[in-house]
Amino acid sequence: MALLQISEPGQSPDPHSRRIAVGIDLGTTHSLVAAVRHGVAECLVDSSGRAVLPSAVRYLDGGQRHIGAAAFAAQADDPLNTIVSVKRLMGRALADVVGHERLPYRFVDSPGMVAIQTRDGVKTPVEVSAEILAALRQRAEDSFDSDDLFGAVITVPAYFDDAQRQATKDAARLAGINVLRLINEPTAAALAYGLDNASEGLYAVYDLGGGTFDISVLRLTQGVFEVMATGGDAALGGDDIDAALATWALTSASRTAESAHDRRAMLMAARVAKEALSDASSTVLACGLVGGALAVTVTRAQLDLLSAPLIDRTLSAVKRVLRDARLTRDEIQGVVLVGGSTRMPAVRAAVATLFGRPPLTNLNPDEVVAVGAAIQANQLAGNAADGEILLLDVIPLSLGIETMGGVVERIVERNSTIPTAKAQDFTTYQDGQTALALHVVQGERELVADCRSLARFDLRGIPPMVAGAARIRVTFEVDADGLLTVSAHELTSGVQATTAVKPSYGLADDDIARMLRESFSEADADAAARSLRESSVDADRMVLATRSALAADGDLLTDAERRAMVELVETVVQVAQGADHHAIDAAVKALAAGTEAFAAARMNRGIRQALAGRSIEEV
């Protein structure tokens, strides 16, 4: 049992003076959770001292499941029910998943996102990811001996599109995690690296993981991490090298792997051989197939040959990003390597040649992303000194709308700093047209067919006019998580339509709520307790924020305004001591409404003060 704490005389205990906030790296091959403790960001370990949680979920009989190492070890024995590398399926339809025919799953192709038939029913990638996230959340709560997790920063590949980001955020919600922010993996790595080395200037982060590749170029200036350009491939990683090696080994031994077991076993054996070749110049790829054991000698030269086309693809992306950032390789001060696949000598050599300098490898490529996310989480939770760090990230892919003839009209360009919003006016094509079908796409190609479809929605009720007379303004808004909301309104009549780009994979809020009920099958009492806890956390948060705002900028208010606000705060404090979460929510809502004008005035002052140090030039 946890010991009860007693505070010093005269000192009021404030359980929220430090909020528990973690960073989570939800990886293709493995996942980690990290937190800042005693001023140091570190990965949290499980009961056996391991930081790395294999991103594997095995569904067992009776609704039981294994998550992590036990599941990872069972992938060949129980391939149909053991899901690995689920990240590659996030926000994807079956047709989008390159090489899915090689994967040993019973896929269920639903309209938006692919799902997998397991012995425990059909599971979406969002649900599988939620299992991994819930395990990490549990680990964090155990580490802090508290079930009061304030929130988490979760990392995603910089090159993830809107559907993949939304799917990741949905998975976190399903796991009961308050997402403080989604941040990009290379940005998180740059944060950890930059702070650790007190770096300033231009850096490139080359992040080759199990399933995704990212390249970002950042400018580091006094705690500001500004992404100048990013690029990559959301379906390129160590898994592809394993697959190439497995195929080669089977061919050279004149063998085949037909069963799900054999295919999975070959991929595992290829991975072991690949890893051995990072140190040795030759190894034996050994695999127990159903038709008898297979053993093939592989040299590093052979592996280099097999991986060359994949590495070349990463190099093309690097060149593109340098061009987007309008930089030459010589302007880059250092190249940080991230992701397990950067342990391969061929990758290191290729990166060194391209940049004309050896890459920086003085940090653990597996842990650096989670550590960076933890630092950002600590900052967002308000635990760090104010204004220490700021991440200014970009969107990786252009966003646009389909126009006549299936041509894309780009609205937000790739590498725009987020948050961002942009509007463009369109018009009708036919006389008397009263509705407009809007198709939102993401990608760099000119034709809609070559881009990724994100959402379709209609603007209806346009008054009949001649073709070309209506003025329909379409506004794209990308928030700090990189998620898109699109709205449209007709300017002459004021007709309006908005959609949060709940992408084509179509997990509506109702679906999430249903999955929450099903997968965690909470008893009513638990659900109520959870609502109450969430409401009181919200209440505490608002009370704290309002009090510190009053202390900092109270002079912006009249005495009467100030008294009214203090009263609202006191009401929340009182109600929050009770057990009625509806009453707490109502009081918090009243406080939020009552402080809105104050918040606007404070924001104004903050921005004015931001430039106070600069010479103010007037015309």
Add this chain to the structure above:
Amino acid sequence: MKLDDSDFALFRLPERFSLDRADLDIRWRQMQGSAHPDRFVGEGAASQRLAMQWSVRINEAYRRLREPLTRAAYLCELRGAPISAHTNTAMPADFLLQQMAWREALDDADDSVALAKLEAEVLAGERDLLGQLDTLLDQQSAPRQAAERVRALMFINRFRADLAERIDAFHD
């Protein structure tokens, strides 16, 4: 300070074409340091929305001021000579000839040497036009003539993209 202040007023800069890029960058980072939604996590949805609006506005203004082309176009608009690229194609007469010559040179270029030569020429043309903008906007206050240069620069932008594509094709 209002969301609909001009980009220059927002950054507290004089309304002119010449600008110190390093100084603009610092102003941008400082303003984002106070307005970015990351600074208001846990302060409720209303604060987040407000921060989002300001942060978006600051990014918009920064992006427009940062690029000489968009900055010049914005100044032309503020001074009553909007670019209106879709309906108005007025460009300096000598540039029209220049533009045709470049198009032909791009069609005819059959090696990377010719492409590199063309690229250097186009870049020189761009520098020249930017120099003219500086005079027309900051010294002579001639927004209509400046707008013609802006249209010429917009052509150069598109042309450079085509050129880059051809250069890439040779490299791959």
